[in-house]
Amino acid sequence: MPDQLTITCPHCAFSRIVPKGAIPExxxxxxxxxxxxxxxxxxxxxxxxxxxxxxxxxxxPDPPPPLQPPVAAQRPPQPPPRPEPxxxxxxxxxxxxxxxxxxxxxxxxxxxxxxxxxAWAKVRKRRFFYGSTxxxxxxxxxxxxxxALFKGWLIAAAAFVLYSIGTxxxxxxxxxxxxxVFLAFPWLLVRSRIYNAVNSSYRNIRFGFRxxxxxxxxxxxxxxxxSIVSLGLFVPYMLxxxxxxxxxxxxxxxxPFTFNATIKDFYLLSLKVAGGFIAIIGLxxxxxxxxxxxxxxAASPAGKIGALGGxxxxxxxxxxxxxxxxxxxxxxxxxxxxxxxxxxxxxxxxSTLRTRDMALLFVTNGLAILFSLGLLVPWATVRLARYxxxxxxxxxAAGLDNVVAAAGSGSxxxxxxxxxxxxxxxxxxxxx
Numbered sequence: 001m002p003d004q005l006t007i008t009c010p011h012c013a014f015s016r017i018v019p020k021g022a023i024p025e026x027x028x029x030x031x032x033x034x035x036x037x038x039x040x041x042x043x044x045x046x047x048x049x050x051x052x053x054x055x056x057x058x059x060x061p062d063p064p065p066p067l068q069p070p071v072a073a074q075r076p077p078q079p080p081p082r083p084e085p086x087x088x089x090x091x092x093x094x095x096x097x098x099x100x101x102x103x104x105x106x107x108x109x110x111x112x113x114x115x116x117x118x119a120w121a122k123v124r125k126r127r128f129f130y131g132s133t134x135x136x137x138x139x140x141x142x143x144x145x146x147x148a149l150f151k152g153w154l155i156a157a158a159a160f161v162l163y164s165i166g167t168x169x170x171x172x173x174x175x176x177x178x179x180x181v182f183l184a185f186p187w188l189l190v191r192s193r194i195y196n197a198v199n200s201s202y203r204n205i206r207f208g209f210r211x212x213x214x215x216x217x218x219x220x221x222x223x224x225x226x227s228i229v230s231l232g233l234f235v236p237y238m239l240x241x242x243x244x245x246x247x248x249x250x251x252x253x254x255x256p257f258t259f260n261a262t263i264k265d266f267y268l269l270s271l272k273v274a275g276g277f278i279a280i281i282g283l284x285x286x287x288x289x290x291x292x293x294x295x296x297x298a299a300s301p302a303g304k305i306g307a308l309g310g311x312x313x314x315x316x317x318x319x320x321x322x323x324x325x326x327x328x329x330x331x332x333x334x335x336x337x338x339x340x341x342x343x344x345x346x347x348x349x350x351s352t353l354r355t356r357d358m359a360l361l362f363v364t365n366g367l368a369i370l371f372s373l374g375l376l377v378p379w380a381t382v383r384l385a386r387y388x389x390x391x392x393x394x395x396x397a398a399g400l401d402n403v404v405a406a407a408g409s410g411s412x413x414x415x416x417x418x419x420x421x422x423x424x425x426x427x428x429x430x431x432x
Contacts, residue, residue, distance in 0.1 A: 011037045085397045090389040094132030096379040102128050103378045115157070119149035133389060135202065136400070143206075144199040186216035197250065205253040205403060212249050219245045236266040243338050252344060253403045261341025269337060273330040280322045328362060329355045339392065345403070347396030353388065361387060 005023065008015040009032035016033075023041070031038050106121035123146045130142040159177065166174030190211055197209040223238040240263050247259040332353045339351035365380035 007041075009035065009037070010039050011035050085395060088136040088394040088396060088400075090392045090394075091134050091137075092132055092382075092386040092389040093134065094128060094382055094385070096382045098132075099128055099382055100378040115153075116150075119153050120146040122146075122149060129385065130200065133385075135394065138203050141201045142199060143201060144195070183221070186220045187213055189220060190216050193246070193249075202252070203400065203403075208251040208253075210249040210251075212245070215245060215249075236270040237263060239270075239334075240266040243341075247338075247342050255345040255403050258343045259341055260343060261337055265337055265341070269330070269333050272333075273326055276326050276329075277322070280318070280326075284318055324362075325355070325359060328359045332358045335388075344394070345396075347394050350393045350395055352391045354391075357387065 005019075006015055006017050007030060012032060012035040014032055014034040027041055029038050029040050102124050106117070106124060109117040110121055123142070123144055126142040126144070130140040133140050159181070163174055163177040163181075166172075166177055190209070190213055193209040194211060197207040200207045219238075219241045223234065223241055227234040227238045240261070243261070244259045247257045250257045332355045336351045336353055339349045342349045361384055365376075365383060368376040369380055
């Protein structure tokens with residue numbers, strides 16, 4: 001077996017064992033297969049390079065594999081953080097001085113024009129209150145055309161004239177007109193809600209109302225008759241259905257409103273009002289009965305008559321006060337219940353009206369209007385509006401930036417329904 005030589009590269013120390021006869025005698029240099037550099041092959045160098053055979057395991061190790069990217073970099077993207085809840089407050093910036101100018105002009109012009117100015121008066125009033133009301137520092141707008149309201153007023157006024165003439169000439173004619181108006185009330189109410197909704201806007205986005213005429217007849221006609229027949233037992237249910245109808249057919253742009261108050265809430269509130277009234281009447285009756293039995297032993301007939309007269313005044317004074325307080329409580333609690341049960345998308349309303357404050361407002365407003373011969377009506381109206389909005393908030397997680405306008409939200413609709421309510425003194429605005 002021929003001798004072997006170990007050739008080692010002086011640059012990278014790479015070595016290889018080759019047979020001695022594999023190196024030509026004329027070769028003077030070699031090229032390293034690893035670092036690709038040439039080095040001389042002289043006899044002196046070869047003798048210096050001759051070494052015992054190197055085992056294959058002693059060869060230079062292979063280069064390490066390339067680094068792999070971190071596993072953390074390959075994780076899927078995380079979802080964006082959830083928005084924090086926000087509370088948007090309502091405010092009312094209108095003043096009694098500003099509204100007095102609008103109110104006095106509207107009143108005088110309606111008198112001078114025999115009511116023809118009513119449509120323009122209504123628009124001016126609503127634009128003042130809408131523009132003075134803000135939500136998160138953004139005002140509302142009322143966009144109705146007074147001429148459209150005037151056309152509806154003419155139709156309603158003609159029907160009212162026929163009804164008035166009928167009461168003088170033919171009771172049958174007036175009765176027929178009254179029945180027609182009663183049967184048309186649900187349709188007129190829906191038309192009124194549609195008209196006012198599409199002409200109300202916030203941040204250039206209009207409100208809306210679905211034309212659910214069949215449901216309106218069930219809620220406002222059928223349940224009204226059922227409440228009368230049942231001697232009032234279905235009144236809380238009727239109120240619940242009416243509030244639910246108004247709320248759940250309303251929308252702000254493409255965002256619908258929902259109503260999550262329950263029938264139980266309405267019945268509990270009604271029982272509190274009725275129970276309080278019955279308890280007060282019973283208490284007064286017991287006081288009068290006990291006092292009357294004690295008077296039987298009175299020595300003087302004149303003193304007895306005087307005492308009885310004083311006791312007779314007690315119910316006459318106490319009952320109106322109790323009735324007023326209970327009615328204010330019922331109205332205030334109903335407003336809070338209706339607003340607190342209303343949601344708009346992911347947001348919910350929160351109303352914190354108090355019976356004590358509302359009663360004080362009603363009393364002071366009434367006295368101011370009485371002693372001013374009606375001139376302080378604007379002042380009283382602004383006070384009440386400011387208090388209501390100062391105690392109303394909208395709790396929302398996503399804000400109102402994602403609300404978009406609904407398709408066809410600016411569609412024209414007649415104002416006849418809204419004007420019928422004014423002319424015939426019907427409650428078209430079923431407020432919360």
